[in-house]
Amino acid sequence: MKLTLKIWRQENAKAKGAMKTYQIDGIDGDMSFLEMLDVLNEDLINKGEVPVEFDHDCREGICGSCSLQINGEPHGPDRLVTTCQLHMRKFNDGDTITIEPFRATAFPVITDLIVDRTAFDRIQQAGGYISVNTSGNTVDANAIPIEKQNADDSFYAATCIGCGACVAACKNASAMLFTSAKVSQFALLPQGEVEATERVQNMVRQMDLEGFGNCTNTGACEIECPKGISLENIARMNREYLSAVSKG
Amino acid sequence: MSELKSNIPEGPLADKWTKHKNDINLVNPANKRNIDVIVVGTGLAGGSAAATLAELGYNVKTFCYQDSPRRAHSIAAQGGINAAKNYQGDGDSNYRLFYDTVKGGDYRSREANVYRLAEVSSNIIDQCVAQGVPFAREYGGLLDNRSFGGVLVSRTFYAKGQTGQQLLLGAYSAMNRQINRGKIQPFNRHEMLDLVLVDGKARGIIARDLVTGEIERHSAHAVVLASGGYGNVFFLSTNAMGSNVMAAWRAHRRGAYFANPCYTQIHPTCIPVSGDHQSKLTLMSESLRNDGRIWVPKKKEDAEAIRAGKLKPTELKEEDRDYYLERRYPAFGNLVPRDVASRAAKERCDAGFGVNKTGEAVYLDFKSAIIRYGKEEALIHGNHNPTDQEVYDYGKKVVENKYGNLFQMYEKIVDEDPYKTPMMIYPAVHYTMGGLWVDYNLQTTIPGCYAAGEANFSDHGANRLGASALMQGLADGYFVLPYTIGDYLSKDIRTGKIPTDSPEFDQAEKDVRDRMTKLMSGKGTHSVDYYHKRLGKIMWNKCGMSRNAKELQEAMDEIAELRKDFWENVKVPGTIDSKNAELEKAGRVADFLELGELFAKDALTRNESCGGHFREEYQTPEGEALRDDENFSFVSAWEYNANPREAKLHKEQLTFENIEVKTRSYK
Numbered sequence: 006m007k008l009t010l011k012i013w014r015q016e017n018a019k020a021k022g023a024m025k026t027y028q029i030d031g032i033d034g035d036m037s038f039l040e041m042l043d044v045l046n047e048d049l050i051n052k053g054e055v056p057v058e059f060d061h062d063c064r065e066g067i068c069g070s071c072s073l074q075i076n077g078e079p080h081g082p083d084r085l086v087t088t089c090q091l092h093m094r095k096f097n098d099g100d101t102i103t104i105e106p107f108r109a110t111a112f113p114v115i116t117d118l119i120v121d122r123t124a125f126d127r128i129q130q131a132g133g134y135i136s137v138n139t140s141g142n143t144v145d146a147n148a149i150p151i152e153k154q155n156a157d158d159s160f161y162a163a164t165c166i167g168c169g170a171c172v173a174a175c176k177n178a179s180a181m182l183f184t185s186a187k188v189s190q191f192a193l194l195p196q197g198e199v200e201a202t203e204r205v206q207n208m209v210r211q212m213d214l215e216g217f218g219n220c221t222n223t224g225a226c227e228i229e230c231p232k233g234i235s236l237e238n239i240a241r242m243n244r245e246y247l248s249a250v251s252k253g
Numbered sequence: 254m255s256e257l258k259s260n261i262p263e264g265p266l267a268d269k270w271t272k273h274k275n276d277i278n279l280v281n282p283a284n285k286r287n288i289d290v291i292v293v294g295t296g297l298a299g300g301s302a303a304a305t306l307a308e309l310g311y312n313v314k315t316f317c318y319q320d321s322p323r324r325a326h327s328i329a330a331q332g333g334i335n336a337a338k339n340y341q342g343d344g345d346s347n348y349r350l351f352y353d354t355v356k357g358g359d360y361r362s363r364e365a366n367v368y369r370l371a372e373v374s375s376n377i378i379d380q381c382v383a384q385g386v387p388f389a390r391e392y393g394g395l396l397d398n399r400s401f402g403g404v405l406v407s408r409t410f411y412a413k414g415q416t417g418q419q420l421l422l423g424a425y426s427a428m429n430r431q432i433n434r435g436k437i438q439p440f441n442r443h444e445m446l447d448l449v450l451v452d453g454k455a456r457g458i459i460a461r462d463l464v465t466g467e468i469e470r471h472s473a474h475a476v477v478l479a480s481g482g483y484g485n486v487f488f489l490s491t492n493a494m495g496s497n498v499m500a501a502w503r504a505h506r507r508g509a510y511f512a513n514p515c516y517t518q519i520h521p522t523c524i525p526v527s528g529d530h531q532s533k534l535t536l537m538s539e540s541l542r543n544d545g546r547i548w549v550p551k552k553k554e555d556a557e558a559i560r561a562g563k564l565k566p567t568e569l570k571e572e573d574r575d576y577y578l579e580r581r582y583p584a585f586g587n588l589v590p591r592d593v594a595s596r597a598a599k600e601r602c603d604a605g606f607g608v609n610k611t612g613e614a615v616y617l618d619f620k621s622a623i624i625r626y627g628k629e630e631a632l633i634h635g636n637h638n639p640t641d642q643e644v645y646d647y648g649k650k651v652v653e654n655k656y657g658n659l660f661q662m663y664e665k666i667v668d669e670d671p672y673k674t675p676m677m678i679y680p681a682v683h684y685t686m687g688g689l690w691v692d693y694n695l696q697t698t699i700p701g702c703y704a705a706g707e708a709n710f711s712d713h714g715a716n717r718l719g720a721s722a723l724m725q726g727l728a729d730g731y732f733v734l735p736y737t738i739g740d741y742l743s744k745d746i747r748t749g750k751i752p753t754d755s756p757e758f759d760q761a762e763k764d765v766r767d768r769m770t771k772l773m774s775g776k777g778t779h780s781v782d783y784y785h786k787r788l789g790k791i792m793w794n795k796c797g798m799s800r801n802a803k804e805l806q807e808a809m810d811e812i813a814e815l816r817k818d819f820w821e822n823v824k825v826p827g828t829i830d831s832k833n834a835e836l837e838k839a840g841r842v843a844d845f846l847e848l849g850e851l852f853a854k855d856a857l858t859r860n861e862s863c864g865g866h867f868r869e870e871y872q873t874p875e876g877e878a879l880r881d882d883e884n885f886s887f888v889s890a891w892e893y894n895a896n897p898r899e900a901k902l903h904k905e906q907l908t909f910e911n912i913e914v915k916t917r918s919y920k
Binding site: 033035039040043044047053058060062063064065069070086094116119122125130133139143147149150156157164166196 | 305320382388418427439441464495780
């Protein structure tokens with residue numbers, strides 16, 4: 006198929022960016038969206054132009070590197086997939102596709118379609134862990150039985166890949182879904198309970214410091230999340246937070 | 254040819270590690286504060302090593318090319334992690350895990366290392382549960398297990414099809430705790446471009462900030478390379494796009510021997526190639542072979558009809574299907590090891606029974622599993638007379654619960670519903686058993702330079718068993734390296750900070766700059782990918798699932814020629830001092846172009862078949878791998894030469910005192 010691409014080009018963090026239009030031909034429905042961009046870049050290199058920079062790595066939907074706001078939606082029109090697993094069969098011959106970086110104050114653009122998501126790392130560093138040494142000198146793994154439902158819910162929260170689609174989807178650029186997924190993973194496990202009071206407060210404090218907005222329950226994050234992380238996690242984090250604050 | 258010293262401790266196999274830990278030197282906590290360690294790579298091995306070293310008190314700097322340590326490719330591991338817990342009471346033990354691993358590796362791994370791995374495996378699970386890793390559990394609240402290829406017990410712990418992700422996030426959270434304490438300084442979006450040696454010891458690295466393009470010097474008392482494997486030398490593999498051999502290869506150029514490069518794992522269950530545009534291949538976890546049955550049509554005309562789209566696989570009667578693994582290997586059936594399963598798929602497809610357009614695919618079918626589970630679930634739900642639809646619905650739910658994310662991934666890529674029609678799969682490059690040669694302490698032949706995880710060679714021999722990569726990465730990082738590196742660092746307590754303004758750092762930085770300038774000055778006819786794809790084709794066709802002397806020699810010549818062409822003509826746009834993905838790729842492909850030739854040479858030198866290394870000249874009448882223990886029971890450790898075909902071979906003889914060396918049979 007033949008496509009028109011409108012792509013955000015920006016030389017570096019300080020430069021002023023702009024949309025640029027490209028024509029591309031010979032795109033096959035079985036290609037992934039990123040393979041389509043590979044074709045564009047190969048073209049650009051052959052023409053002596055600078056290729057489009059975008060983050061990507063595993064290309065199987067799990068590393069969370071790829072991002073891209075495609076036609077206004079994080080990871081494009083398909084549901085429950087990252088951009089690397091979005092296939093061109095979802096588009097039609099002659100389509101115009103707009104490709105922008107994820108937009109949020111806390112995710113400044115580095116170049117072209119690449120944004121800086123280290124704010125997410127700093128939220129995790131503020132408390133996204135259980136303070137246990139890695140010496141291996143701990144109790145047997147089966148010493149504490151965990152109810153299957155809780156273990157499963159904890160797992161579902163932990164499947165967050167940290168891509169930032171939730172932030173890009175939110176009109177407030179809120180990171181509540183991301184932060185609450187980590188808080189929930191630990192809140193649902195007995196191992197995580199010990200530090201629950203501190204953890205939620207520290208992570209929320211860092212989240213606010215990074216300049217993410219607040220949650221107004223529009224639910225856009227849940228719809229756009231490639232891993233289907235549920236809004237329930239935000240509710241759980243709010244409960245955890247309130248109970249932590251009231252404990253003082 | 255000289256002999257290599259593996260520094261395996263004396264004494265009975267089961268006591269070696271404990272005895273060694275008691276014998277080696279320790280560094281007192283106050284002195285650890287004065288010692289710096291660099292860790293390159295933040296996957297399971299690097300992330301866990303960094304966290305533990307920092308926790309012990311060392312000052313750690315981590316480096317990864319991704320924007321966050323959490324994105325290292327360990328994250329993509331699907332199926333599980335082995336541990337000899339024997340929770341199922343099915344006869345598992347440290348010895349059995351050791352035995353399975355050595356046998357699975359076709360008797361080409363180092364006995365003492367493998368035993369240690371089995372010994373610490375149970376602890377990994379305890380550790381991860383304590384860190385909040387949400388493993389799959391049974392209704393009683395205890396941990397669940399499943400089986401993987403090449404074993405007769407259920408010892409694999411898992412978190413759906415996302416085990417690697419959960420374990421990596423565990424290691425990442427342990428790192429975060431140390432970053433928050435200031436004990437780990439993370440350098441993300443940084444790539445190691447060279448290793449710096451001072452007085453023959455590894456004392457630092459040259460790295461490039463991938464955002465600004467700035468070249469940086471970082472010193473340390475020891476350098477740990479945990480930078481993963483080199484499967485991307487094939488261009489198409491299940492590795493991440495950025496996975497590369499640069500850190501290991503730079504160390505190799507500086508004197509670290511590279512061991513067994515030809516031992517590469519071709520994974521049997523991957524989504525087949527769909528066209529020339531393909532940039533990477535996607536794995537379908539081996540765990541699927543617990544429940545999926547692999548088959549091709551019995552009759553060639555049926556295969557042809559399927560390829561032409563005239564016949565659907567679901568229309569083929571049971572008696573017209575050839576479940577070739579169950580037929581050839583009744584004892585292990587669909588759960589034979591990966592090398593055996595891959596070759597068997599290739600054999601059927603080469604014989605004309607392949608089932609997709611290209612003829613390079615076989616079926617992985619879940620129908621009987623769905624029915625089996627469905628009947629069981631119906632009974633559990635008190636439904637003693639279920640309809641076919643009810644059985645299907647119940648069964649589908651069970652399968653979905655076990656492998657849901659994999660089925661979804663398959664459907665997104667192939668556009669077919671694997672609950673309704675069998676999956677199509679074909680082997681693809683997945684893991685590299687070869688890597689930097691290390692001794693029992695995980696030290697390379699350069700003092701102070703260590704290698705952990707997939708980057709080293711020691712534990713998997715010529716073929717790795719499923720769910721053992723995660724085990725090895727975390728064993729090395731959490732439990733082995735933090736001990737053994739202390740023995741070396743105990744001699745450095747009076748050394749003080751390593752300066753970065755020495756002539757050695759000057760020279761290394763100059764080498765790096767010269768090399769990048771050279772890469773940028775190609776006369777410019779072809780992109781980096783053009784060369785990478787051509788290299789991949791040579792590797793796949795001539796160094797892939799089966800190899801022979803003639804083609805290996807051709808591969809060496811073709812790669813040498815391609816390398817020459819690359820350095821003269823590669824076109825790298827952009828500049829050195831900015832974000833430049835093409836420049837990053839060019840540096841990596843330049844190393845692959847050297848490694849590829851050494852790979853072919855290694856395969857040519859090894860005149861036997863073992864594990865993933867199958868030489869057509871050496872096979873049994875039934876087409877199974879034919880080892881030559883008398884002449885090839887050694888590790889090939891190569892000393893660098895700028896002309897890879899001139900690389901010098903050093904041998905480490907492998908001795909098996911605790912296991913009888915037999916012909917590997919899964920029949």
